[in-house]
Amino acid sequence: MKKYLTLFSVLLIIGFHANAQDDADAFKIKEIFEVAMTKGECYENLRFLTKKVGPRLSGTTGAAAAVEYGRQSFHKMGFDSVWLQPCMVPHWERGAQESASIVASQTIGTYQLNAIALGGSGGSGLVGVTAPVVEVKSLDEAKELGSKLKGKIVFYNRPMDPTQFSTFAAYGGAVDQRVWGPKIAAQFGAVGAVVRSMTTRLDDVPHTGSTVFNEGVEPIPAIAISTRDANLLSEVLKKEAVRINIRTFCEWLPKEPSFNVVGEIKGSEFPDEIILVGGHLDSWDVNEGAHDDGSGVVQALEVINIFKQLGIRPKRTIRCVWFMNEENGQAGAIAYADWSNGIPENHIAAIESDRGGFTPRGFTSEGDESTYLKNFKRVKAWESLLAPYHLRIGKGGSGADISRLKPQKGILFGLQPDSQRYFDFHHAPNDVFENVNQRELELGAASMAALVYLLDKYGL
């Protein structure tokens, strides 16, 4: 009987201890959210980054200013060390304002399209290119037409599927047209390409993004047009053959030196175990990059601010990285991974925020297959601590800037905000500070800080 009692007591103590631990963690996470929503700095940091620094496409003066802003911000934050990690970035510039019009149509006369040149596309010069339009719904359809595209402007018009619950899934199902469509058009001798903007919204806002010309294919003028104009152009094409004039002034310039901004707080017990938080500092040139990815970088830095405010001295090394050149080359991500994997370092975890500053719903995660399931099971057990904030931990991608760290066999997370509104703003002129909600932004930062707190405390 005594033996049983002793065993019972031990179980009781263990049980009590586990609960007390859980309570302490729950309390700390509550504090993290409270600090984020009362003493948070990320919203004001985002205001500065978007309104004072502004657009910051890789290779431009805006991006250089952003790096300097990052360096100063990191120093102010009181990291143990701050450094700039060099990388060579592509330098594409839009030049003067582009334009595109349907020319002298029988149906609607001359009609100015809401258009925006795609990043990486070629310039047409002052006169522009004018050619008949061929509408297709897929890359395969373009390839089948093959030599019939010679001298034409190819119009890729497959919409994002609105029935996908995740707008990222809908984006993934349509964006091949923007990424590869212009190159395929060029390979068959087309003189220009038009792509339906990547959004499920029906509006007048054109969305840019990268298009890829490689294998010695000379960039041709390529534009995105608004979804409403894409529908209109398609309607007109049902009635008559029409020609479009595209005028763009884009050009490729020599590569430029640039940098990731890196700050680190050395772990007090396990300094070699690194937990990374990050986002990307560069943005497209047509907006303030407020959701993409101003939100991500200020949230990553906010994790440090929250730890500082709460006086949490991490046991493991916390590193904050503002990556350069996610949008059109990922030179920063490559430089970081080459360096870190080369040493090799030991990132036990990394969290990227690059899906907009919307209400967080949790994290997706991935990792090297040799360790992922074990790691996933471990962090999944923390979900009940995150449940009060409606956060789940699931499987899925992490992010373009950290996924190259898989060889270090840690676990890689992507913050997963509500995705419904992201593609209203993505790569478009309306991705501005005013369209980011303070509470949503702060909740995302707090969610990241809560996960970092658990990763730091318990490790993998």
Place this chain on the structure above:
Amino acid sequence: MKKYLTLFSVLLIIGFHANAQDDADAFKIKEIFEVAMTKGECYENLRFLTKKVGPRLSGTTGAAAAVEYGRQSFHKMGFDSVWLQPCMVPHWERGAQESASIVASQTIGTYQLNAIALGGSGGSGLVGVTAPVVEVKSLDEAKELGSKLKGKIVFYNRPMDPTQFSTFAAYGGAVDQRVWGPKIAAQFGAVGAVVRSMTTRLDDVPHTGSTVFNEGVEPIPAIAISTRDANLLSEVLKKEAVRINIRTFCEWLPKEPSFNVVGEIKGSEFPDEIILVGGHLDSWDVNEGAHDDGSGVVQALEVINIFKQLGIRPKRTIRCVWFMNEENGQAGAIAYADWSNGIPENHIAAIESDRGGFTPRGFTSEGDESTYLKNFKRVKAWESLLAPYHLRIGKGGSGADISRLKPQKGILFGLQPDSQRYFDFHHAPNDVFENVNQRELELGAASMAALVYLLDKYGL
């Protein structure tokens, strides 16, 4: 052995059947979401209601127009029957544009406040009331000051708590100041009241809402001011005593006849079992009532549209109700409950949408305590079918328009959207169509339709 085999076979068949059933339901719910997002009418209906009908405070011509718009919309939708259910509603009008200023302060001179009269408050006339300001943080503090408030303007300035994850909880913790503060001020002889706007945002937008004068208390002028101005006024009061001038032209007019709009599809098997979907048709007079509660009414009607598009003939009676006068009296809700409970009818379930047209996260539910837990357990079992759309079924309130149906012992749901942005717009001039996102609105409608589908198919 044969016996075992037979038992095994039976279990297998039951198991298979259950899975097949689940699969069929999962497929139907997928169709519901697809129809909502491709053939949905709620977004365009909301455009009409907000842009063509516009503001529709009870008793006003706007509300009468909204009822007629509802009647016509319901007839077009092809209900089995449509009727207007009468109720007598209060009629308060704002009159000419209100204004409020800090008068001749040493610190900032004369300063125009961003102000909006509270619904139900009294008019000051052309000259307005001018009096010294007394700042308090609670009703209790006002009561303690008691007779010291005589001749003064009482300024209620306790902010909504930003650390509450649910903004509705934060609202609930502060709104007593708006609802009862002006009356308490009047009771102690104050000549006016100023209330900090009910939002966690720091901005220049004032938010109205109802204030209650009863027990023979004559309404005094009462305004809400923007949060930024509330902070400013508080700052000035730290430096000096200041006076405010409030000018409002509000008045109470005789009650007006009005209506709930009701449409019904008779159940094919259990016509006496009613499933209600609803929202409220009235709005405040200073905005388009887009989130509050245009979204709710068009979502409720959309449930019927989705069923029609999918050719679902319900087994139980589906009733759609656009309630009148939720904002300042709930005369419509009372008329409906009195009539329905009096018969008595049998609402096995009711779903209200009145928390904004944001991404749905699930439903809260309540009911008569004699049946609620059993009912909750039953519907909770359907959660896995709703999980692909990130919907949860929890406990909590349903809504002001349906909660009086509890005596019928069904289960009452409130659609629960993400709450983070609701109080950016609530009762404020910026609650307009442009601030509602189409996908979020449609997902809410689909969520309601999915739950109605399950309630209709399986009952309680």
